Amino acid sequence: MSRDSFGGRATAIMALAGSAIGLGNIWRFPYIVGQNGGAAFIFVYILATVILSMPIFFAESIIGRRSGANGRGAFARLAPGTKWHIFGLLSVLIPTLIVAYYSVVGGWSLDYLFKAMTLSFTSGEGVPAFSSFVSSASEPVLAHTVFLLFCVIILLGGVRKGIGLVSKYGMPLLFLIIVAITVYSLTLPGAGKGVAYLLAPDFSKITPQTCLEAVGQSFYSLSLGMGIIITYSSYVNKSENLLVIGGGTAISDMLFAMLAGLAIMPAVFAAGIEPGSGAGLIFDTLPYIFNSMSQSLPLLTPIVAILFFLTVLFAAVTSAVSLLEVGVAYLCQEFSMHRRNAVAIVATFVWIVGVLCSLSFGPLSGVTIFGYSIFDVMDKFCSNILLIIGGLLFVIFVGWQMKRPDVWDEFTNSGAKKANVRIFGVVYFLIRYVAPVTVVLVFLSNIL
Numbered sequence: 001m002s003r004d005s006f007g008g009r010a011t012a013i014m015a016l017a018g019s020a021i022g023l024g025n026i027w028r029f030p031y032i033v034g035q036n037g038g039a040a041f042i043f044v045y046i047l048a049t050v051i052l053s054m055p056i057f058f059a060e061s062i063i064g065r066r067s068g069a070n071g072r073g074a075f076a077r078l079a080p081g082t083k084w085h086i087f088g089l090l091s092v093l094i095p096t097l098i099v100a101y102y103s104v105v106g107g108w109s110l111d112y113l114f115k116a117m118t119l120s121f122t123s124g125e126g127v128p129a130f131s132s133f134v135s136s137a138s139e140p141v142l143a144h145t146v147f148l149l150f151c152v153i154i155l156l157g158g159v160r161k162g163i164g165l166v167s168k169y170g171m172p173l174l175f176l177i178i179v180a181i182t183v184y185s186l187t188l189p190g191a192g193k194g195v196a197y198l199l200a201p202d203f204s205k206i207t208p209q210t211c212l213e214a215v216g217q218s219f220y221s222l223s224l225g226m227g228i229i230i231t232y233s234s235y236v237n238k239s240e241n242l243l244v245i246g247g248g249t250a251i252s253d254m255l256f257a258m259l260a261g262l263a264i265m266p267a268v269f270a271a272g273i274e275p276g277s278g279a280g281l282i283f284d285t286l287p288y289i290f291n292s293m294s295q296s297l298p299l300l301t302p303i304v305a306i307l308f309f310l311t312v313l314f315a316a317v318t319s320a321v322s323l324l325e326v327g328v329a330y331l332c333q334e335f336s337m338h339r340r341n342a343v344a345i346v347a348t349f350v351w352i353v354g355v356l357c358s359l360s361f362g363p364l365s366g367v368t369i370f371g372y373s374i375f376d377v378m379d380k381f382c383s384n385i386l387l388i389i390g391g392l393l394f395v396i397f398v399g400w401q402m403k404r405p406d407v408w409d410e411f412t413n414s415g416a417k418k419a420n421v422r423i424f425g426v427v428y429f430l431i432r433y434v435a436p437v438t439v440v441l442v443f444l445s446n447i448l
């Protein structure tokens with residue numbers, strides 16, 4: 001891979017925001033909020049983003065830009081002769097596991113796009129409940145397979161430039177559509193309850209489990225803890241301001257998630273859907289929204305529905321491709337494998353694990369691990385354990401292994417960015433002490 005840098009600041013932020021904003025904001029955030037009691041969870045999530053995720057984001061971008069290398073190579077370059085490079089393996093394993101169930105949800109979006117195109121939302125007959133779709137086995141497995149095949153074609157075809165171009169327009173379009181859906185959703189009868197659920201915190205709902213979920217969601221949503229930000233930051237120009245890029249990405253990611261919550265939750269209450277019903281939340285709620293929207297806006301609704309699922313699908317494909325690329329690049333570099341073979345191996349592994357995740361809503365629903373379905377175990381294990389361990393290692397590396405002057409130099413652009421110089425002490429303190437200690441406490445409080 002050539003080591004070109006991202007053009008300007010806007011491009012760097014767009015690329016990082018493109019990786020951050022995805023199913024995590026639109027699909028995962030609303031349902032995790034619903035399972036964890038609403039506003040109080042959001043409060044912890046915002047706090048976790050500011051005191052944990054932002055420092056970890058800075059740590060990863062410092063590692064990436066300093067080394068100019070990907071998640072694994074970075075450790076070998078910055079700490080040669082140490083064992084740190086072993087942890088770099090996590091940055092291959094985690095994305096490959098995540099993409100397995102990401103692809104299943106990508107398949108659901110594809111299936112719902114198909115439903116939108118065949119006007120199923122607006123035909124008056126309604127779409128069957130998500131639970132009957134997802135437990136039907138063959139349809140979601142087929143959708144997962146087709147979604148993964150799309151990704152494989154992109155990985156093999158080298159058309160990623162085109163993809164970048166489309167996502168440049170796709171993301172803003174997705175944003176506009178979500179704003180439109182939010183505005184509509186707020187007019188539904190009973191919407192106020194949904195807004196109160198998101199904005200009026202009941203702090204008694206905060207438990208150690210809620211805190212772990214909030215940290216996991218924040219890491220997942222910002223693509224932290226798996227070396228993705230290290231790799232992306234290695235392409236960021238030396239003259240760019242890491243504070244602005246990290247802060248910009250975190251804020252836009254949070255806003256996107258909040259917006260998705262505001263689009264979904266009022267309708268959840270209006271439709272009488274259980275907010276804690278789980279991974280299918282948006283797939284139950286959106287058909288309800290589109291159905292009722294079509295009564296007042298019959299011509300516009302199918303267009304909104306199609307564009308919505310198209311852009312969600314796009315956000316999912318771009319994220320999935322970047323997740324798959326990590327394993328592919330690893331096999332190519334480490335084992336001098338032909339790209340085609342590497343893609344075949346990674347895709348086959350991901351397909352098999354994904355099929356198991358998908359079937360866990362139907363024929364395999366009886367198989368549980370620690371009381372969770374296969375899908376939930378994968379999601380919880382990756383977000384709430386692996387990503388958090390990854391993030392912990394990255395802050396420990398920057399806070400305790402790298403030398404403070406090097407960290408200062410990278411974060412402040414050798415002193416050129418005055419605001420960064422001023423807040424460096426705070427950021428370094430967060431990286432060195434607050435983030436690692438908090439992460440360990442959150443973990444321990446869940447185990448004990």
Ligand code: PFF
Nearest residue numbers: 020022023024025221223319
């Ligand atoms: N942050 C993405 C989301 O919220 O959907 C998930 C993700 C995508 C993580 C791509 C990592 C990645 F490389």
